[in-house]
Amino acid sequence: MGILDFLRSRREPPAAKAKERLRIIVAQERANRGGPDYLPLMRNELLAVIRKYVHVDLDAIDIHLERNGEHDVLELSVALPDGKGGG
């Protein structure tokens, strides 16, 4: 191994970085795939309603559409901030 190769190997190889970035974006896009087009819009509107009452972060809402046989199940989970969740 030449000295240039040695120096280069200390950095993360570009291909590894590409793979990691792709792994994340592909997983994210697959999660939204097959769902109705209105999901992202609905997510934003729900967020706006919830924010009227509790201050939550943008990523506090998780929407999943699951197919269970003949039924579609829309699963909505909202992470409320500590201490403000109880009524």
Place this chain on the structure above:
Amino acid sequence: MTEIIVVTSGKGGVGKTTSSASLATGIAQQGKKVAVIDFDVGLRNLDLIMGCERRVVYDFVNVIHGEASLKQALIKDKRVETLFVLAASQTRDKDALTQEGVERVLDELAKEGFDYVICDSPAGIEKGAHLAMYFADRAVVVVNPEVSSVRDSDRILGLLASKTRRSERGDGGVPGHLLLTRYHPARVEAGEMLSLQDVEELLGIPVVGVIPESDGVLTASNTGVPVILDESSNAGQAYADTVVRLLGEPRPIRFLDAPKKGFFKRVFGS
């Protein structure tokens, strides 16, 4: 039985037409009757890659609109007896292709006894790409080992699974085969390029071929001879292997390792 294979990718410039031309030629060389159809309406190029651009009289859209018969529009290849090309139209009308029209042409090809129809998809996810994949039995997804191509291909896999006749009939969508092109083993070994394993893992579909980056591909398109007919080029040999695998016979993948350059090659180039 006629098998319809779409060659698709999402991203442009990754080698769909080069691959369509070589796969169609290779399958026909095995004695199968093959039609290869250019779905890229407005930007036809398959005719150039196949070297029959001066023999196009009628095209796909003419047949769909009843201005020519299928027999008149099919261009018989001069090198392989059982190979026929159906050129795309150069019209700018985006609605020139219709689902019913495409289905009619495919049905007629089946009646004419074609064993394989290769559909060369345009880039993108618009109408032409949709219709190229809609009736397919299988898909060859052409991918370059590069981030945008991989991402777009994953999107195409989603469409193959949900927006095709097979998916609408509940047959589980169109199964995809990975065809990795412009592969550069030395750059993979240097950690500069995604490896075959990386891409397989990311996309989760079985590999049908790996085509190494090769000077032969440009020479082939310059001369209008599908690169599979250039037996001296690595790309041509890799396409020939791919054809064998597509037809159901296993064959080890070659050209995955960087060639070790000897003294003479170092000095004089390869």
